[in-house]
Amino acid sequence: MELDQAGYRTWEGQPRSPWWGCLSIVRVGLSLIFRRWVFWILIGLGLLNFLFHFAFIYLKATLSVQNENIARFLDNYKVTGTGQAYADFMFAQAGICALLLAFAGSTLIGSDYRQGGMVFYLSRGIGKWHYIVGKLLTIAAVVTIVTTLPALILFIEYGTLSNSFQYFLDNPRVLCGILGYGTVLAVVQSLLIFAIAAWVPRTVPLVMTWLGLFALLKGLADAMRAIDGNRYWLLLGFWDDMNRLGRWCFGSLDPNRIPSAGYCLAVLAALCVVSLVLIVRRVRAVEVVS
Amino acid sequence: MKTTLSACGHLFWLTIRRQLCSRQTLACVALTGLCALIVLAWSRQADPTAKKLAEQVLVPTFVAFLMPIFAICYGASGIGGEREDQTLIYLLIVPITRPLVYFTKALAGLALVAGWTGGSLFLLCRLAGVPGLKLFAMFLPAALLGGLAYASLFLLVGAVFRHGTIISLVYWFFLEVLFGNLPGIVKRVSVAFYVRCMIYDSGGDLQLGPLGRVAREMFLPVSGMAATATLSAAVVALLALGVLLFETREYRDAC
Numbered sequence: 001m002e003l004d005q006a007g008y009r010t011w012e013g014q015p016r017s018p019w020w021g022c023l024s025i026v027r028v029g030l031s032l033i034f035r036r037w038v039f040w041i042l043i044g045l046g047l048l049n050f051l052f053h054f055a056f057i058y059l060k061a062t063l064s065v066q067n068e069n070i071a072r073f074l075d076n077y078k079v080t081g082t083g084q085a086y087a088d089f090m091f092a093q094a095g096i097c098a099l100l101l102a103f104a105g106s107t108l109i110g111s112d113y114r115q116g117g118m119v120f121y122l123s124r125g126i127g128k129w130h131y132i133v134g135k136l137l138t139i140a141a142v143v144t145i146v147t148t149l150p151a152l153i154l155f156i157e158y159g160t161l162s163n164s165f166q167y168f169l170d171n172p173r174v175l176c177g178i179l180g181y182g183t184v185l186a187v188v189q190s191l192l193i194f195a196i197a198a199w200v201p202r203t204v205p206l207v208m209t210w211l212g213l214f215a216l217l218k219g220l221a222d223a224m225r226a227i228d229g230n231r232y233w234l235l236l237g238f239w240d241d242m243n244r245l246g247r248w249c250f251g252s253l254d255p256n257r258i259p260s261a262g263y264c265l266a267v268l269a270a271l272c273v274v275s276l277v278l279i280v281r282r283v284r285a286v287e288v289v290s
Numbered sequence: 291m292k293t294t295l296s297a298c299g300h301l302f303w304l305t306i307r308r309q310l311c312s313r314q315t316l317a318c319v320a321l322t323g324l325c326a327l328i329v330l331a332w333s334r335q336a337d338p339t340a341k342k343l344a345e346q347v348l349v350p351t352f353v354a355f356l357m358p359i360f361a362i363c364y365g366a367s368g369i370g371g372e373r374e375d376q377t378l379i380y381l382l383i384v385p386i387t388r389p390l391v392y393f394t395k396a397l398a399g400l401a402l403v404a405g406w407t408g409g410s411l412f413l414l415c416r417l418a419g420v421p422g423l424k425l426f427a428m429f430l431p432a433a434l435l436g437g438l439a440y441a442s443l444f445l446l447v448g449a450v451f452r453h454g455t456i457i458s459l460v461y462w463f464f465l466e467v468l469f470g471n472l473p474g475i476v477k478r479v480s481v482a483f484y485v486r487c488m489i490y491d492s493g494g495d496l497q498l499g500p501l502g503r504v505a506r507e508m509f510l511p512v513s514g515m516a517a518t519a520t521l522s523a524a525v526v527a528l529l530a531l532g533v534l535l536f537e538t539r540e541y542r543d544a545c
Contacts, residue, residue, distance in 0.1 A: 036453070038453045038456050038457065038460075041460065042456075042460065045460065045464055099456075099459060099460060099463055102456065102459060103453070103456045106455075106456070114374075200313055200317070202312075202313060202314070202374070203370075203374060203453075203455045203456070204314045204317075204362065204363055204366065204367045204370075204371065204455050205312070205313040205314040205316070205317040205363075207362065207455055207456075207459055208314060208317040208318070208321060208359055208362070208363055209317050209320070211355075211359070211459075212317070212320065212321045212324060212359070215355050216321060216324040216325060216328065216351070216355070217324070219324075219325075219328045219347075219350070219351050220324060220327055220328050220331065223327075223328045223329075223331035223332045223347070224331045226331070226332065226335050227331060227334050227335055
């Protein structure tokens with residue numbers, strides 16, 4: 001059979017940079033996750049907190065017009081539109097995001113190792129770094145959907161339900177904070193889950209390692225600090241380091257409190273470098289079987 | 291009959307061997323090691339007492355985290371692991387009836403969970419010194435029964451759902467952690483509530499209980515005996531339900 005009869009034809013367009021392939025990896029990765037009902041359950045549960053805040057802001061805006069005292073009473077529920085409130089909201093969302101990432105890590109990265117997806121990807125016209133960046137962007141997109149996007153929606157809602165645009169003009173730091181905290185969460189968590197899933201691709205040990213890293217290291221940090229009161233031990237808790245750095249972005253971190261944002265940034269940067277090294281060592285087109 | 295028993299015995303040991311010689315066992319060792327470090331660090335503080343050890347370390351670290359994680363590790367992966375590895379088809383074509391297959395896998399999983407839970411609790415209590423040894427007998431029945439209840443639940447989830455591990459995780463996070471701290475009787479749907487009731491009941495001399503006045507008033511505990519009976523009944527009921535569902539379910543993703 002002739003090649004043109006089989007539908008094959010030469011490519012006559014201008015080949016684009018392989019970096020565009022990263023976007024295809026993101027698209028395929030997201031569609032892979034979006035078609036699982038488990039993901040939608042997790043998103044639904046993750047958005048319960050968002051819906052609570054969304055409804056509360058509306059309620060507060062409505063009641064403020066009628067009675068200022070009720071609005072002040074509602075401020076006890078921390079839906080105040082300040083940087084602190086958004087930092088608390090994003091911290092709560094990040095906890096749910098950790099669960100989502102356990103699923104995403106297993107589906108996006110772990111399954112590539114278990115079912116040979118890695119060999120398929122790297123046999124295309126892209127290199128190792130395109131694959132890595134594509135997968136990292138996919139995970140970062142998932143983190144953004146659960147943490148940054150809802151916070152941005154709440155920020156817009158809070159501003160638009162007020163009497164003027166003054167809220168937006170008065171609080172540019174809040175917007176920077178949301179984007180900053182979101183970036184910290186997306187970068188650190190995507191690198192970390194990729195590194196863990198690349199070395200522990202099976203779902204059960206992946207979940208155990210991922211959760212253990214966050215929950216137990218915090219416990220260890222608290223126990224070490226309790227020995228002699230040295231607060232630098234708290235740097236061991238990566239989860240809290242991200243939280244401190246996020247609060248610094250909002251301007252709600254006490255600068256005199258140890259550990260400072262600089263130390264947290266240094267620890268998280270080191271963690272990201274180690275994760276990246278682990279990822280690069282593990283992403284190979286062939287598997288050496290000994 | 292003898293052949294069936296022999297086949298079940300073989301399946302039991304095969305399951306134990308496969309589960310033990312796996313990366314999840316390494317993860318269990320690492321997590322237990324981290325908990326041991328926490329206990330060692332805790333024991334170096336100025337005034338270590340049994341009450342503090344229970345409230346600051348064992349309840350939040352072991353009962354709330356390590357015990358359910360062991361159960362997810364060996365429970366959810368019992369049938370779920372076979373589905374993930376696409377070896378369930380081989381399990382289903384062996385000449386053993388489905389209820390016996392499930393029951394044997396459950397026995398192996400429960401034995402592993404009980405072994406890990408008991409062993410790690412002993413290690414942590416031993417490392418904590420005198421306060422730990424005081425607490426070991428107090429925590430052991432609750433930890434074992436809680437671990438078995440979690441394991442039989444997660445085994446069932448792994449047999450019913452394709453992403454059993456993730457669903458177990460969601461259940462643990464939302465129902466156990468979130469509902470477990472809500473006011474009212476809604477928390478009685480969680481395994482952790484009954485485990486804590488057993489611990490607080492047996493630790494009456496140390497005045498163990500939830501931290502803080504509000505938490506204590508909201509806890510609304512049941513007696514230790516009632517908690518033991520509930521957890522035991524839950525283990526049996528979940529195993530029976532698992533056998534029933536595994537027998538009737540058609541696994542389209544088996545191969």
